[in-house]
Each structure stands twice: as structure tokens, then as C-alpha cells.
Amino acid sequence: MAKTNCPECAAEVIFEKDAQECEIIVCGDCGVDLEITSVEPTSVMLAPMEQEDWGE
Amino acid sequence: MQKRIKIGILYSRTRIEEKWIFGALEKRGADYDRLDDRTIHFDLNNPVPWQQYDVIIERSIGYNSGLYALRLLNSFGVPTINSAEVAGICGDKLLTSATLARDGIPQPHNLSAFTPEAALEAIEIIGYPVVLKPIVGSWGRLLAKINDRDAAEAVLEHKGRLGSVQHSIFYIQEYIEKPGRDIRTIVIGDRVLTAMFRKSEHWITNTARGGKGELCPITPEIEELSLRAARSVGGGVLAIDLVEHPDQGLIVNEINHTMEFHTSQPLSGVNIADEIVEFALRNAKNKV
16 A cells, blocks of 8 residues: 655555546645655655636 | 547646546547646747647646646647637636627626726626626635625725735626526537536535535526537537526526536536547547
């Protein structure tokens, strides 16, 4: 099971089987949004904050 | 031997919609590249690297970066889904309303002004309550239902002073007493693929703000209005938001050009992602 640690709270973050780069996942402990920067090796970063012009 | 179509997917993050689109491309064995709009650049003296793409599907999460990418790509001769012209209209609520008004498409009563004083006058033409929306924005963000003059004065001053210059283009819309829902249709080309009610107790019915999706029958009226609206803004891959006005009946509220469909696809059973890919292939430069 692919996993890494949350950069905010260090909790273990588990990747789903179909995890992909640039996907947003949520830290189960602190609730922060994380962006997957690499699946192999696993790494995440804090997801960029929503900007005023984001959307559909 | 016919050249294989080369597709680019311009994106910012891998949402479920992008996963589905990548999956549809892979299932078709398509030749495609993922283009992260945070890492790409455009050399205006050298468009060749971009011209290798026969079509680019734009899935940028930011309107401005997506729009400028489309403008540059189209200027390089690269077909995009959607075109820069369509994105430019749909991403700006005022331009969308002006375009729909030009073509006689039923929509809410909309006004615009460029100073808080003029906006207040315009608001009082419609009367309270009234809705203020940013001309660029999505996911139900920064919408204001203004119930009286005191609130209008306060919100207009705040937008004029605290917002970016874009917030000084005031977009004023009549408040519509909806029947607890609105309707989102997905239009690709000249077909309405699905329709969904977005139900909410709140006047803002976006699913991003908690609205719940429920399948909606595609009536002839819904189909006709959706297709007219799509044609008016230039057509492509569009999500049309319709509202049931108590007096006017079915009207168009807004049109989205980089649509999300994480609720519409599973609800309808329509493989919207694959339909987008199919549409892109049909509109590519070197069609097989």
C-alpha cells in the first residue's frame, strides 16, 4: 500500500490504488488538502489555495 | 499511412473528471500528452512544439490561464476544445449575458454598471431583492443576495474598494424564486447528453455549495433551449445552467466551458468523458 506523510501534521496518508499525479487528496488527520506530486516514490505537497478565477 | 491524431490535455489538477478523460483516451489507445498548465510555457517565436498537437482539450482550473492558453494555441493554429472565443464568452458572465441577449435567448434580467453609484441606480431599476455576481467566478463563490438599500450600499462599496478592478464591473441580476432547484444540461456539439436537477434549500444551488443532483428528463423544451444557448456562444463541450422562472418559464442562467461532471456522469450513466474525447477527435486537425 503506497503511503507518505502529511507535510502539515506528519500523519500517514495512504494513496488509493488508482492515485495519479496532480490529484488532490485529504489528510485524514488534519483535513488539509494535499496534491500528489509523485506516485512512485510517493510524495505530496500542500494543495494550492483556491483562486478567485477557479472553477468551470 | 494515416497519421495518428495527437491529443494534448491541458490541466491543472487531476480531478475525477480528468481521471475519466485520461481513462477514455487510454481505452482508445490514443496518443496523448498530459500538459500541466503550471509547468508549460509558450514561446511566441516558436509555436512548433505546440503545433504537434492535432487538438488540445482544455481542463485548466483557472479561467485566466486557461483562456490565455487557448488564445495562444488558437493563434498557433491548434484546434482546442473549447475554442478561445467560446471560453472568452462563457467565462465572463457579462459577456455571456450580452451574447444571449443578442440572440434573444431567455435569461434573467441583467444590468451592469462601473461605479457603485451607477450600480445602485441600476439595482433600484430592478428592485430588491437583487443578486450581485462577480463577472468571473464559479462554484457559487462571492454571490450576494441584496435585500435592501443598506446592504446594496455596503456590498457595492466593499466590492469597489476591496476587490480587484474586475469587481468594479458590477453584474446585477434579478433574484429568481426558484422551485428549490435548477437544471444543469451537458451539451456536446449538437446533442444534449444529460440533464440534472440541482436541488437545494439555499438559493445557491451549485453542487460545490451542497446542491444535490437528481436525474432530470430531457424534455423538448430543455433540449431546444440548451441547444440554442450552446449555439449562441459558439458551441462545443458546455454545461448549461437553466432556471425555472416563475413568470418566464425556462431560462438560461449561465454557461460553463470547462465543465465538471462528477455528478452528471454517474447519475446519468452517460460516459461524458468518452463523449468529450470523441468530440475532440472529430474536431482535430488531422482527422482519421
